[in-house]
Every structure is written in C-alpha cells, then in structure tokens.
Amino acid sequence: MSTKSGQHGLVLGGGFAGILAAHVLAARMDSVTVVERDGLPGRPEPRKGVPQARQSHLFMGAGARTADALVPGLLRAWTTAGAHRLSAPGDVAFLTKFGWLPRTPHDEFVLCCSRDLLDWVVRDLVLRNERITVLTETEAVGLTGDAQRITGARLRDRATGEHTSLEADFVVAATGRSSRVDDWLGALGLPKVPVEVIDAGTAYATRIFCPAPDRHRATPGIVMIANVTGEATGGVLLPLEDGLWTATLIGMRGSEPPVGDDAFLDFAKGLSHPVLAELVSEAAPQGSVRGFRGLVNRRPRFDRLPRHPEGLVVLGDAACTLNPSHAHGMTVAASAVAALHAHLEQYGITRGVAARIQRAVSRSAATAWQLSVSDDLRHPDVVGSGLSPAVRVQNHYADRVMRAATERPAVARALVDVMALAKPVTSLMRPRTLTAAFRGPRRRLASADAPLAPRTT
Numbered sequence: 001m002s003t004k005s006g007q008h009g010l011v012l013g014g015g016f017a018g019i020l021a022a023h024v025l026a027a028r029m030d031s032v033t034v035v036e037r038d039g040l041p042g043r044p045e046p047r048k049g050v051p052q053a054r055q056s057h058l059f060m061g062a063g064a065r066t067a068d069a070l071v072p073g074l075l076r077a078w079t080t081a082g083a084h085r086l087s088a089p090g091d092v093a094f095l096t097k098f099g100w101l102p103r104t105p106h107d108e109f110v111l112c113c114s115r116d117l118l119d120w121v122v123r124d125l126v127l128r129n130e131r132i133t134v135l136t137e138t139e140a141v142g143l144t145g146d147a148q149r150i151t152g153a154r155l156r157d158r159a160t161g162e163h164t165s166l167e168a169d170f171v172v173a174a175t176g177r178s179s180r181v182d183d184w185l186g187a188l189g190l191p192k193v194p195v196e197v198i199d200a201g202t203a204y205a206t207r208i209f210c211p212a213p214d215r216h217r218a219t220p221g222i223v224m225i226a227n228v229t230g231e232a233t234g235g236v237l238l239p240l241e242d243g244l245w246t247a248t249l250i251g252m253r254g255s256e257p258p259v260g261d262d263a264f265l266d267f268a269k270g271l272s273h274p275v276l277a278e279l280v281s282e283a284a285p286q287g288s289v290r291g292f293r294g295l296v297n298r299r300p301r302f303d304r305l306p307r308h309p310e311g312l313v314v315l316g317d318a319a320c321t322l323n324p325s326h327a328h329g330m331t332v333a334a335s336a337v338a339a340l341h342a343h344l345e346q347y348g349i350t351r352g353v354a355a356r357i358q359r360a361v362s363r364s365a366a367t368a369w370q371l372s373v374s375d376d377l378r379h380p381d382v383v384g385s386g387l388s389p390a391v392r393v394q395n396h397y398a399d400r401v402m403r404a405a406t407e408r409p410a411v412a413r414a415l416v417d418v419m420a421l422a423k424p425v426t427s428l429m430r431p432r433t434l435t436a437a438f439r440g441p442r443r444r445l446a447s448a449d450a451p452l453a454p455r456t457t
C-alpha cells in the first residue's frame with residue numbers, strides 16, 4: 001500500500017458499494033470523505049436511502065468472498081453477527097420450471113440475513129478507519145470540474161439547505177439505483193450517456209414471518225425461480241437473523257404480486273408449488289407486506305462515452321441495476337469495487353485510469369447482465385430490444401441444462417455455480433454437462449415434492 005501526501009478521495013453514497021469503495025480509496029489516499037444523504041445508523045436498522053432493504057436479499061458466496069478479500073474478516077463478521085451461510089444447493093431448495101434441483105452438498109454458498117445487517121457489518125468494519133469521514137444527511141447534487149476532469153462534488157446540507165462544494169483528487173459515485181450521475185455529467189457538457197433498459201415489469205412483495213424455532217432450524221432456504229412465460233411468478237423464503245424468515249413473492253408484468261396482507265397468502269398459494277404458502281401460513285407475520293415495483297435492468301454505459309472524464313468512476317447500482325430476482329446486484333457491486341482496487345494498485349491515480357476502471361466496472365457486470373436480460377427477454381410483454389437468434393439458442397441450451405440438473409447432482413452443482421456468478425457461463429459447456437444436457441432427464445418428471453428434509457450428507 002502506498003499513499004500520496006495530501007490526496008483526498010470522495011465517495012458519493014454510503015451504501016454497500018460506497019463503503020467498500022471508501023475502504024479501497026483509504027488504502028492509498030490520506031483522507032476519504034463519504035457523502036451520504038441519510039443518517040447512518042450505528043446498528044442494523046432500516047433507512048430511507050436503501051428502500052430495497054425491506055425486500056429479501058440473498059448474497060452470493062462469490063460476492064461475499066470478493067468483499068472479504070477487500071476487507072479481510074468481513075465474511076466471518078457477517079456470520080458472527082447472525083447471517084446464515086447456506087450451502088447451495090445443499091441447504092437451499094431450488095425449484096426450476098422442470099422441477100426441484102437435488103439438494104446435493106457443495107462448497108458454493110449463499111449468505112442470508114437482513115440487508116440492514118449486511119450493510120451495518122460493512123460499515124462497522126470499514127468506518128473504524130480514521131482516514132474515512134462520513135458526511136451524513138448531506139446530498140450530492142452535482143459534480144464540479146468540466147468535461148475533461150471531475151474535481152469534486154456539489155453538496156447540499158439536508159438540515160439547513162446550505163450548498164457547498166468539496167474538492168477531491170478522485171471521485172467514486174455510488175449513489176445507487178436512483179443515481180443522477182448521467183444528468184450531472186450532461187450539466188458539465190459531456191455528451192448524453194447511452195442507456196440500455198430491458199424491463200419485464202418485475203415486482204416484489206415481501207413479508208417477514210416468525211416461525212416456530214424448530215421449523216426455522218429445519219427449513220432450507222427456498223428459491224422458486226420465477227418462470228418468465230405463462231404464470232410469470234416465483235417466490236423466495238430465506239432465513240434471517242433472530243429466528244425470522246423473509247418471504248418474497250415475485251411476478252412479472254401482468255402477474256405482479258399484490259401488496260395487501262390478506263392477498264399475500266392467496267398469491268403464494270397460486271405459485272407453481274404450495275410449499276411457501278404452507279410454511280408461512282404456520283408462521284406469525286411480523287409487520288405488513290412491503291411492495292417494490294419498477295425492477296428493471298438498466299445500464300448507463302459510462303464506459304462508452306467518447307471521452308471519459310479523468311477523476312470519476314461510477315459503480316454499484318449507479319452503473320448497472322439488475323432485475324433482482326437473480327440476486328446478483330451486490331455481487332456485481334463487490335466485483336466493481338475489486339476492479340477499482342486492482343486498477344489503483346496497478347496504475348495509481350494516473351492519467352486515463354478512471355476510463356480504464358470504468359471499462360473494468362462494465363466488464364465485471366457483463367455476465368450478470370447477460371443472465372438477467374436473456375431471461376427477461378423471453379417475457380412476452382418485455383420492454384426493450386427483442387431476443388436475438390444467439391440469445392434464443394443460449395436460452396434453449398440453458399433450459400436443457402436446467403432440466404438435466406433436476407436429476408443429476410453434478411449438473412445441479414455446475415448450474416448453481418453459474419447462477420451464483422462463481423463460474424463463467426462457458427463452464428456449462430464442459431463435456432459432462434453438455435452430454436447430460438443433450439441426453440435429457442433419465443425419467444420423465446422430477447419429484448414434485450419439495451425437498452425439505454434435513455440434509456444427511
């Protein structure tokens with residue numbers, strides 16, 4: 001680690017990506033300021049700036065490992081604080097449109113806990129660093145500099161309404177899905193940022209439940225992958241800390257889940273398997289159903305600006321927002337911060353490094369974008385450009401792999417590795433998977449029973 005005297009880093013947004021980015025900048029700069037619109041609670045608590053935290057979040061092992069490599073001790077801190085580390089698919093029952101995947105033991109894992117806990121643990125570890133200062137209740141309202149170089153940000157104190165600006169040698173914008181960085185760049189004279197949008201109208205409805213303690217211990221995570229055609233619905237039931245469950249109903253355009261408390265169970269009963277409805281009907285609801293709509297795939301292509309300004313990198317949801325039913329957002333955000341780290345280590349804050357990093361951020365989201373978009377494009381009412389012949393072939397092959405995975409543990413593990421972003425999509429072309437995919441299932445139908453029994457191996 002080398003630091004340069006007097007250098008100041010600025011991070012806009014103190015969410016998951018912003019705090020990780022602050023950690024990376026603080027390793028090479030004398031001081032880092034994080035500007036956050038909200039107050040940041042000193043314990044796991046909800047806040048306005050991350051409204052999605054009320055919805056189920058499943059954190060892929062690949063993302064957790066990436067974050068832990070950036071901030072050593074993070075993985076252990078998450079599990080110590082109460083996050084459940086579940087083998088996938090060993091401790092998670094996945095229902096595909098072809099049936100349940102076998103719950104075969106596997107090293108790959110997912111973390112399950114409230115999003116408030118996930119974020120708080122990161123803050124708790126990272127913000128101990130005395131080089132990092134957080135300006136809470138402060139909103140970034142624009143950037144300073146010009147089209148060639150970003151030199152800081154314009155800020156507004158939310159209590160007083162007072163406007164100031166803060167200069168920096170390097171700025172990371174991590175203002176999440178409501179980000180306005182593309183407008184801010186336009187105001188400095190940069191050309192319009194090209195934006196890609198694929199919108200299958202995905203909506204969530206989530207409710208927290210308190211099951212009997214034995215039931216909580218014995219029940220695996222349940223992920224009923226949303227079908228994209230026909231009844232385009234799915235559902236998730238995941239363990240949280242403190243013996244709670246989070247249950248989410250998912251529906252795409254035309255099949256959106258209702259937000260009313262009474263309608264929640266009815267919608268759950270209509271999913272492709274009754275297990276989620278059966279489990280939650282025996283548990284005590286905690287609070288009301290919370291909905292979330294507008295879950296589009298949106299990617300402003302900052303990496304495609306004809307000339308990227310020096311001194312600015314955009315990452316996290318501000319650079320790529322995904323349909324969350326694939327649970328990839330935080331893993332992509334962690335990979336983007338890892339790219340920031342790797343490039344700053346290699347090149348330092350030198351001319352052209354921001355453009356290089358921005359391209360790497362874009363590459364780090366490419367697989368997740370492809371997985372999400374190729375699936376969403378199958379929906380008949382999707383808004384966005386249509387299915388190309390290449391994507392049709394890819395989807396056809398993905399279906400064959402999925403069908404084979406319902407009865408072949410090795411294929412199930414290979415499929416989960418890709419769904420979890422732990423291995424590249426090309427790993428599904430290995431001979432064993434390829435052969436299984438083309439042979440198809442050995443019997444006509446996989447078991448219709450949910451694999452809820454405790455794992456014995």
Ligand SMILES: Cc1cc2nc3c(=O)[nH]c(=O)nc-3n(C[C@H](O)[C@H](O)[C@H](O)COP(=O)(O)OP(=O)(O)OC[C@H]3O[C@@H](n4cnc5c(N)ncnc54)[C@H](O)[C@@H]3O)c2cc1C
Nearest residue numbers: 013015016017037049052057058140176316317324329330
């Ligand atoms: C319904 C839903 C479910 C999801 N489920 C999953 C899942 O299961 N697994 C998964 O990996 N991902 C999931 N995601 C995605 C995940 O929530 C995001 O990828 C992740 O939060 C991105 O982190 P971020 O730091 O970029 O943004 P955020 O975590 O949203 O943080 C942005 C921060 O910027 C602050 N901010 C915004 N504007 C300003 C401003 N102008 N000035 C100062 N501060 C500002 C906000 O207050 C906030 O603190 C889900 C998303 C949604 C919507």
